[in-house]
Amino acid sequence: MFNTKTISKTVAISGIGQSEVGRPSTKTAMQLTIDACKQALDDAGLSRDDIDGIACWPGDNNNGDAFSPVGPSALISTLGLKVDWYGGGYEGPGPLAGLINGAMAIDSGLCKHVLVFRTIAEASKRLTDKTSSALSNKTIGRDSSFSWQWYTPFNVLSGVNLMAMYAQRHFHEFGTTSEQLGQIPVTCRRNAQLNPNAVFNNKPMTLDDYLASRYISTPLRLLDCDVHCDASTVIILSRADIAKDMRNAPITIESIGAALHQSWSWDQISLTGMATQDAANMMWQGTDLKPSDVGTAQLYDGFSILTLIWMESLGFCGIGEGGAFIEGGQRIARNGILPINTNGGQLSGGRTHGLGYVHEACTQLWGRAGDRQVTEHQISVTAAGGGPLAGCLLLSKGI
Amino acid sequence: MLRKLPQLNKDNSAFWQEGANGNLMIYHCDACKQYFHPPAPVCIHCLSDNVKPKKMSGRGSVASFTINHQKWHPDLEVPFVIAIIELHEQQGLRFVSNIIDINPEDVFIEMPVCVTFKAIEDVWLPLFKKES
Numbered sequence: 001m002f003n004t005k006t007i008s009k010t011v012a013i014s015g016i017g018q019s020e021v022g023r024p025s026t027k028t029a030m031q032l033t034i035d036a037c038k039q040a041l042d043d044a045g046l047s048r049d050d051i052d053g054i055a056c057w058p059g060d061n062n063n064g065d066a067f068s069p070v071g072p073s074a075l076i077s078t079l080g081l082k083v084d085w086y087g088g089g090y091e092g093p094g095p096l097a098g099l100i101n102g103a104m105a106i107d108s109g110l111c112k113h114v115l116v117f118r119t120i121a122e123a124s125k126r127l128t129d130k131t132s133s134a135l136s137n138k139t140i141g142r143d144s145s146f147s148w149q150w151y152t153p154f155n156v157l158s159g160v161n162l163m164a165m166y167a168q169r170h171f172h173e174f175g176t177t178s179e180q181l182g183q184i185p186v187t188c189r190r191n192a193q194l195n196p197n198a199v200f201n202n203k204p205m206t207l208d209d210y211l212a213s214r215y216i217s218t219p220l221r222l223l224d225c226d227v228h229c230d231a232s233t234v235i236i237l238s239r240a241d242i243a244k245d246m247r248n249a250p251i252t253i254e255s256i257g258a259a260l261h262q263s264w265s266w267d268q269i270s271l272t273g274m275a276t277q278d279a280a281n282m283m284w285q286g287t288d289l290k291p292s293d294v295g296t297a298q299l300y301d302g303f304s305i306l307t308l309i310w311m312e313s314l315g316f317c318g319i320g321e322g323g324a325f326i327e328g329g330q331r332i333a334r335n336g337i338l339p340i341n342t343n344g345g346q347l348s349g350g351r352t353h354g355l356g357y358v359h360e361a362c363t364q365l366w367g368r369a370g371d372r373q374v375t376e377h378q379i380s381v382t383a384a385g386g387g388p389l390a391g392c393l394l395l396s397k398g399i
Numbered sequence: 400m401l402r403k404l405p406q407l408n409k410d411n412s413a414f415w416q417e418g419a420n421g422n423l424m425i426y427h428c429d430a431c432k433q434y435f436h437p438p439a440p441v442c443i444h445c446l447s448d449n450v451k452p453k454k455m456s457g458r459g460s461v462a463s464f465t466i467n468h469q470k471w472h473p474d475l476e477v478p479f480v481i482a483i484i485e486l487h488e489q490q491g492l493r494f495v496s497n498i499i500d501i502n503p504e505d506v507f508i509e510m511p512v513c514v515t516f517k518a519i520e521d522v523w524l525p526l527f528k529k530e531s
Contacts, residue, residue: 267493
């Protein structure tokens with residue numbers, strides 16, 4: 001297996017930016033992207049001429065659709081960039097794939113400063129078309145996709161149907177309950193009350209509210225699903241030897257998890273381990289650090305069950321023990337042993353889709369999180385994806 | 400209920416069309432004697448090319464399921480059951496389908512099921528019923 005220890009010597013996060021997180025935003029997707037880019041460049045103390053690489057997941061994978069309306073080629077043209085490398089595309093280890101590609105571009109010597117971005121405009125789109133994100137819309141006419149044809153004929157029209165079956169299996173095998181799972185959306189909502197940029201800021205929610213919310217696909221409820229938004233997030237990666245003389249204390253990429261040792265399939269994989277386990281194993285094999293070193297965990301919550309499964313895969317608790325681990329919510333609270341999704345996650349902060357977790361991890365590591373700041377720490381885990389899509393990063397400041 | 404239908408090709412047509420003859424067909428490797436899914440011209444287990452669709456018993460059990468309540472399209476009839484069916488012939492041999500002719504609340508994991516086919520145009524969708 002590739003030894004990711006070398007990455008930490010060469011790549012650091014030097015600046016971050018995020019547009020408003022609108023539901024919807026009045027700004028265009030490109031404007032949101034530019035807002036985030038300018039903020040990140042200012043944060044890093046760089047000018048556009050310093051940027052020699054652009055990375056994005058999934059890129060403009062479907063001619064400007066709301067899931068990913070801005071790709072690298074549009075951004076290069078709009079900002080007048082001169083890059084030595086750029087890349088986008090859906091087929092990678094989940095929503096952190098752009099960042100992983102960017103890190104590899106620096107580690108390989110192609111680039112010095114890579115701007116990684118992710119823009120999404122699903123809130124605006126859903127005002128006019130609520131079916132826009134249906135899986136049946138991935139193909140025109142009959143389903144010709146190698147992967148999706150096995151689901152859409154059976155009216156699997158949303159990812160939530162697949163996640164719901166992972167949840168049902170987890171409930172069956174390990175006795176996990178809705179009351180336990182509900183601690184994830186409740187915790188995220190509590191954190192969002194302290195994040196002015198969160199979609200559900202000033203909208204508190206209790207476990208009873210969660211349990212009263214309607215089923216979308218059993219056992220998952222409306223409040224198990226993340227909230228669509230219009231937003232752009234930017235992370236600037238820099239060569240570590242340059243980053244040490246830049247404005248911010250470098251946050252190095254200590255280790256990367258990007259493995260997939262199973263089929264790229266939603267039903268042929270382990271229903272309770274999935275690709276999250278492959279990625280997590282790889283990440284920990286690339287470092288001497290341990291789960292107990294982690295100060296915050298920013299874990300994918302496109303659907304609540306995935307956060308639980310990431311916790312297990314990453315070794316914060318045993319496989320099958322996630323329900324008991326989060327019961328009552330104390331362990332995953334901001335003052336708990338494993339603060340999660342401290343900005344509200346995607347469940348309450350907004351479905352920024354991947355890079356939002358990295359943005360929040362850096363915000364916390366740099367001590368800029370204001371009212372929601374947790375105890376000073378040096379290490380953070382970010383993870384994104386579910387099913388066959390999974391990638392994770394171990395970030396460290398000052399080590 | 401409106402359904403998206405698969406684009407047929409040489410690899411997948413046995414799965415999607417043999418229901419016309421009442422048969423559920425899954426690819427089988429003559430070299431390593433294992434089944435695999437989705438269908439492909441090579442065995443995922445041993446990479447042998449000596450593979451072909453083989454008739455199954457049509458019996459299996461529910462590995463997991465969900466009751467879909469959301470009307471993703473205005474004309475979608477809800478609730479309905481989506482399930483991952485594990486086939487009787489081989490551990491881990493699974494695919495997603497629907498369970499029909501049952502009160503959705505009565506479905507449970509490990510429930511024994513058997514295949515039935517629903518014809519739409521030139522596709523015979525393998526759906527499942529509770530085994531009596």
